[in-house]
Amino acid sequence: MTAKDQYKVHKEPFFQQQSNEVALYEAAYAARLPVMIKGPTGCGKSRFVEYMAWKLNKPLITVACNEDMTASDLVGRYVLEANGTRWLDGPLTTAARIGAICYLDEIVEARQDTTVVIHPLTDHRRTLPLDKKGELIEAHPDFQLVISYNPGYQSLMKDLKQSTKQRFAAFEFDYPEAKLEAGIVARETDMSEELASKLVKIGATARNLKGHGLDEGISTRLLVYAATLIKGGVEPRDACRMALVRPITDDADIRDTLDHAIDATFG
């Protein structure tokens, strides 16, 4: 297995298209345009990227960003060995070398000085200078950069610089509309559409409360979790409380309201 193969997505991931995003992505990839995907947590951003990598049959390197991440974590660094130092490629460098799709998940979590290292890769240059090593990498023709972030809970501090933003073609994802979402939940867990649509209704309740005590509504991912629990034989109300309500809030009033919504929905 080559280095390239280990990053390949081998099995088709389930992805339900909301409009024509697959075709749009293919067009962006054909032009090797960097892509940005925005959307609330758990709405299918990562799944989409995974699906596209599978569809295009390209390796996918995913980096989960966090605030302790530094430029060297992306690009690479010297490590110490018995005979001196050795250069170790970071994930971004690897992707540029082997021609993978490099997916930086939750990019705003990374510090701004870290984010700028992607700049030369995302314009016409398509190069990555490794200044510490004194090397200039020409990106492989298959290489593409994808970033994702969640504009919902960002504070003033957590926003992308304009200079970063304006290097990407962007998709804006949101939770699918009720019927589609019920279909997704049903498809993911093999449950009846009717029960799935009840879960979706409870999800909608929490999404209505966003900004009124909730930072983020119940995501499609959590709905799938709840459905999985129900599938596993848990009583639906308990499953909803466990998978939908308790994870998202510590606020007693909101918990009460959502519990009431569960009771009201299941009748």
Next chain:
Amino acid sequence: MAEAHTEYEHPLMKGYREQLGCGFPQVADVFEDCMAEALSALSGEGIDAYLEYARFLCKMGRGVEPVLIFLEEWPSVATTLGESALPALKGFIHKMYKSPNGKAIVPFLQSLAAIARRLHSQEQMQDYMDLTLDFMARTTGSIHGIHATFASPGLPEFFQQTPFLLSQVSVAGLKNWVEYGIRNYHDHPDRQRDYFSLQSADSRAMMQRERSGTLLFDNERKLDMTLRGLWNVSDHFVPYSLKFDELRKPIPYYDKLGIRLPDVYDDFVVPGGPLSNSPPLGGREGNSLPAGEIIVSGLDRYRAVLAHIVGHKRWTAAIFADNMSPFQRMSAEFLEDSRVEYLAMRQYPGLRRIFLALHPVPAEDACDPAKESAVRHRLAMLSRAILDANHPYTNPDIIEFAQRFHAMMAQSESSTQEMADLAIAFGARTHRQSDQLPKIHFQDTEIDYRDDNRQMWKFIEEGDEEEAFDQNRKVELEEEIKGLPPRHYPEWDYNSQTYRPDWASVYEALHPQGNATDIDRLLEKHSALAKRLKRMLDLLKPQEKVRIRYQEEGSELDLDVALRSLIDFKSGATPDPRINMSHKTSGRDIAVMLLLDLSESLNEKAAGSEQTILDLSQEAVSLLAWAVDKLGDPFAIGGFHSNTRHDVRYLHIKGYSEQWNDEIKGRLAAMKAGYSTRMGAAMRHAAHYLEAQKADKKLMLILTDGQPADVDTKDERLLIEDARQAVKELDQKGIYAYCINLDNRLKPGADEYVSDIFGRQYTVIDNIQRLPERLPELFIALTK
């Protein structure tokens, strides 16, 4: 009359009459009836004691009323409390009799039976009497503390209210309520009377606090979230009280100002429990449950009302009422109510449980159509039949129309007009002559979670009355609201260690504008100082990047350390693995609120200066604002003064999102002083802005020149203690309060109150002339 009695009097009765030996003719009128009741309720000794005490009351010199009431009420009181309650009662009345409060004996006796029914036990009765004695002792006036000479003004009013009060609160709650009244109004007879007769607003507010049940106030947030979450609607809630409008029981409704809801709902419980105020169950769900079991919680009752009202908002289209008779309208309302509930339940099936439990089940044969009008009864049955598939009714019309309703709903959402048509058909089918009877059967036909349907109708004509032409139609918008509505804050009462709820009203307004160049001129005047400050500020500015060395994991290899480590390694020693370094930004994260006291005393000249304290404060604040702006910390300025607790003014000078510009300078330039210093309320108000800031450290600077005081507060300590409490509250919210005190009176010890309020977090600036330089310096020192 008296002769007529003696003529037929039973010899035994005559004996009792002599034992009583009371000469009032009114007593003779009722004596036999009372005696008959007493004989059935009391034992032999009980009768003797009864007559003996009645005899005493008769001779007491308070007229005929005490004895009359006692004769009438005691037998029933004795049945609930037991005869042995009499000695305690006697002792109580005797104490009242010996005090100047003799006049209160009659109201006390009048309320006795009702109170006894409420309290049920002698222990509780004793608690109640102890409480009353305490009340009496503390409100009875005295001159020179020697003789109790003035009757308690509130006591008679209190006795009149107790039966009602005890129906709402427990004895302990009553005690708190009384305690509050005495504490605040013991020296003010008129207000005391208002309080104890439940006339004044805070009297009702206090009672409401002691109430049991689910208060709207406590659950507003939950209900608001229910509205948003489940129905995606937002609206205001306006509470109304059920308790002070005995004749016309208000019911929920909504209009453009918001949804009107009762201020409190009791849990809906199976009757028979200790706290049951619920209506009888009829055939409702829960008959098999033990008494006292909660069927629908108060919160769910609110939610039922909300679901119903939202249903109307969503699905009801107003129809013309002019061509329909009142009965037809009522029928249409019942059916429309059923329709919106049906649609609501289609979305949330779980509501059915709540509706089923709350909807009354009128018994089919409860109403005799020959004697009373059965319109409401029929409609309530129809409504139940629509809601409840397992309804008990056999009337073919009810069943048919319930089916027709479901057939209409099965196809679509139907409409208000279709419901009105169905209602007219139902009316035509079931109409009877007796529907016109004046006596209407109401029992079990009121569905208390439904609104009054005022939004369902529109009228072509306002009314038939001819005199209506000059009616002023625009009732609203009489007074335009100036500024923001008041916010109410509690105030700490150190005497009782409790908060007075919603005591101070804070009105917030924009500070008036002045000339911004004045401030620029002030800044220029202090340009030398500004330069010095600038140097200090530069030192304070965050140093952005700081290098952290000796990291096992870091962004870069720290070559010095790495080489050392490598040498260690090569020479066979254990190398230090911490060979990386990383960077971190050290930032400043402080939000500041500057609260200015703008009370009258600022107009005084500062000692040894030509300038007033106000002028100096203005200079100081301008410099500080300039300095903080340079630093880039989020910064707000507010001023306050007060004129009694009803009018605490908070003047907005600079908000967090505003830049330090001419507008702000203009406001600073227009600073004026007047009125008093109610510091606690202003601090609480300022804190709610500061609290919302996202910063690690929150600092509230309070610039004041004197102790908190207001014209409506006699007790000097009160506002000081309140401010101290406010500081504690700020502390709990993570806000650091710091006082800069400009006490002009250079008396030693005059600033003791500052340390009482702020502990050690204060500075007294005695040389006020130096304030302009001291204030920014202080700020810098505080935030270094």
